[in-house]
Amino acid sequence: MSSGCVRVYQPMSGLHRPIVVDPGAANFTDLDLTLRCTAGNLLNRVESRELCRKVGLLFENQGARVHIVAEGGASGPSESEEPAVEEEPRPIALSLDLSARKEHVSRHPMSWVFFAMSFTLAPGMAEHSFIQDLSIRDDSGFLLASESLEGRLVEYVGLGPWAGHKLLDATVRSKEERVMGEAMGEDISADVYGQLSQILFNAKIAAQVLDEAGGTR
Amino acid sequence: MNLLVLVAQTLFPYAVRTDPAPGLLRSKAESRSLHCEWLSLSEAERRQPGRLTPVRARGDYAEREVMLCEQQLLAAGTRAPGEDAILASLDATVTALANRTDSLGLDDRVWMVEANHPSAQVASKIAFATKNALMGGGLRVTDRSPTLSAGDVDVITRLGPEESYAAACKRYADNGSLRPGDALLAVMVRDRRETALHSGVCTEGNWAWLR
Numbered sequence: 001m002s003s004g005c006v007r008v009y010q011p012m013s014g015l016h017r018p019i020v021v022d023p024g025a026a027n028f029t030d031l032d033l034t035l036r037c038t039a040g041n042l043l044n045r046v047e048s049r050e051l052c053r054k055v056g057l058l059f060e061n062q063g064a065r066v067h068i069v070a071e072g073g074a075s076g077p078s079e080s081e082e083p084a085v086e087e088e089p090r091p092i093a094l095s096l097d098l099s100a101r102k103e104h105v106s107r108h109p110m111s112w113v114f115f116a117m118s119f120t121l122a123p124g125m126a127e128h129s130f131i132q133d134l135s136i137r138d139d140s141g142f143l144l145a146s147e148s149l150e151g152r153l154v155e156y157v158g159l160g161p162w163a164g165h166k167l168l169d170a171t172v173r174s175k176e177e178r179v180m181g182e183a184m185g186e187d188i189s190a191d192v193y194g195q196l197s198q199i200l201f202n203a204k205i206a207a208q209v210l211d212e213a214g215g216t217r
Numbered sequence: 218m219n220l221l222v223l224v225a226q227t228l229f230p231y232a233v234r235t236d237p238a239p240g241l242l243r244s245k246a247e248s249r250s251l252h253c254e255w256l257s258l259s260e261a262e263r264r265q266p267g268r269l270t271p272v273r274a275r276g277d278y279a280e281r282e283v284m285l286c287e288q289q290l291l292a293a294g295t296r297a298p299g300e301d302a303i304l305a306s307l308d309a310t311v312t313a314l315a316n317r318t319d320s321l322g323l324d325d326r327v328w329m330v331e332a333n334h335p336s337a338q339v340a341s342k343i344a345f346a347t348k349n350a351l352m353g354g355g356l357r358v359t360d361r362s363p364t365l366s367a368g369d370v371d372v373i374t375r376l377g378p379e380e381s382y383a384a385a386c387k388r389y390a391d392n393g394s395l396r397p398g399d400a401l402l403a404v405m406v407r408d409r410r411e412t413a414l415h416s417g418v419c420t421e422g423n424w425a426w427l428r
Contacts, residue, residue, distance in 0.1 A: 010238040012253045017305070018298035021410045104255050104282065127238075129255065150254070154238045164241050177245050187245070202413040206428065209407065209415050212379045213426035 004120070006156045006165050009184045012129065014149035015191040019198040027201055029063035031092050036069045038099040042130055045071060048100075055098065058193050059200065092207050093139040096200065103150075104129040115158055123156040132192060136203040142210065144203040149195055151188065237286045250293060253286040261285055300339045302412035307346050311404075314416055315350035317427055318402055321418065326400035328358045333405035343404050343414065351402070363389040363401055363419075378407050382417055383424040390422030397421055 021027055037052035039045040048071065056066040108125040115124035129152045136145040156162075169178045239248045261283035262269055269283065289305075296304070303310075318328075328351050332343035348358045365373065369388045373381045382403060389395035401419040416427040 008239045010248050010253070016249045018293075018301040018412070020299040020302065020412055027410065152238065152253075154236075161241075168241065173244075179239060179245070198412060201408075202411045205407050205411050206413065206415070208379075209426050209428065 004157060004159060004162045006123075006161045006179065007184045008154050008156075008179050009187050010152040010154065011191055012150040012152050014147060015132075015151050015195060017195065017198075019194045021198045021201045023058065023062065023193055023197040026063040027197065028059055028204065031059075031064040031094060031200075031204055032067075033059055033064045033200075034067045034069060034093070034095040035059075036071070036095065036097045038071060038097065040099050040101045042100040042102040048098075051098065051100070055096075055193075055196060058196065062197065092204055094144070094200070094203060094207060095137050095139075096196075097135045097137075099133050101131050101133070102128050103131055118158075118160075120158040121160040123158040123161040125154065125156055127152060127154040129153075134196065134199065136200060138207045138210070144206045144210075145199050147195075147199055149192065151191070153184070237284065246293070250289050251286040252289065253284050256283050256285050258283060297336070299406075299409065299412055300334075300336055303334075303339065303406070303414060304342060307343065310414055311343075311346045311350040312353075314347060314402075314404065314414075314427070315354040315356075317416075318351060318418070319354045319356065323400050323418075323420065324356065325398070326357070326420065327398055328356050329361055329363060329395070329399060329401045330358070331362060331401060331403045333403065335406070335409060347402065347404055359399075361399075363394040363399075364392070365389070365394075366392065378405075382419075386419035386424035387422045389419060395419060395421075 035052055035056050037043075037048040037055070039048040043051060052068050056068050060066050105128040106126070108127070111123060111125040114122040129150060132149040132151075134145075134147055134149070135143060137143055165179050169180045173179075237243070237248055237251050237253050239245045256264070258269065258272060258281050262271065264285060272281075291301070293301075295301075328348075330344050330347045330351070332340040332347065334340040334343060348360075351358050365385060365388055369385070369392075373385050373388070376384055382405075386395075386401070389401065395401055399420075402416060403419065404414050404416045406413075407415050418425050418427060
């Protein structure tokens, strides 16, 4: 993060819903997950592949067997997957599709005029909202969950906001309330990974119920 | 006054509390207690009449959008996260459930509702909301509940959820607490770690999962 720039993250809808599932626990030991990440106007193909790798690792750490499907490519196990020891097929097979898009970009042009006139004491401001779309289907293609998680990133440039936040971080704010340094990335990751884990867990239970229903879907 | 706020917002956006993002005067916790969405001006005027300067007859000089934020009724941490998640979306959940129940074509039945949740208060809220939604859909609803003997409860609670609801449904029919003209809609949480509700219908001893 460049000096003189402060980025803050605000969860708008979906991202700050309460979660119960512990993303550090073995929640998906009975799950075979196929993961697809689609590039869009927020993440290019490389970034989208990186997102897939991280999300795949998140679910592998929770016990799932993850197959990452490269965009426009064939299915294969994720890089970090260990060789399969057990040959038995997993009972629940789900697929998760992820795509992210940028919405509502605003550069607040008047703020940059004041930014220049005040010798950077008043901030130049830019913001955009992002939406993380996800859908989860079972092996028959039945849609179990479809969600859009929306957040907002606001960027302030200038000596005024930088010094103000730096001072507050150093003196008043608790560790959880700090906004400088890696705080923004850590907050987004915690929200996105937490929600993904909860939504996938709900979908897994829904798939079990539908299996028991035996064709009532 | 509006002009003053506008100038202050442009000069010191991080210091003005109209912006819902965390800033010098708004903590992350406060920001997280808001549910916000971007709206067009016309939609924002519809939801919050009288709070916005309307579009002039010949249009505005700039395109305006509004971010509408609503404060959560209860502060974070007041309820357990699982209960909070279920109750926050309860209205939408039971409305969808009522629509699904309505589509079963069992309009001639009298509906009983049973809610199973680890918290008795949450279970009672779920049952109340579900009955309201069913009545809103034009179905006949009763406050009666089917009953089980102590021996039945002892056996059924030892079964897994995949078997216990079907077994309870059969016993309700056998002991006569669920009569031929009745139907039972059961709403439950299957796992303490999930934040979604499931439902099933029991009629004449036959159990079927709805979702």
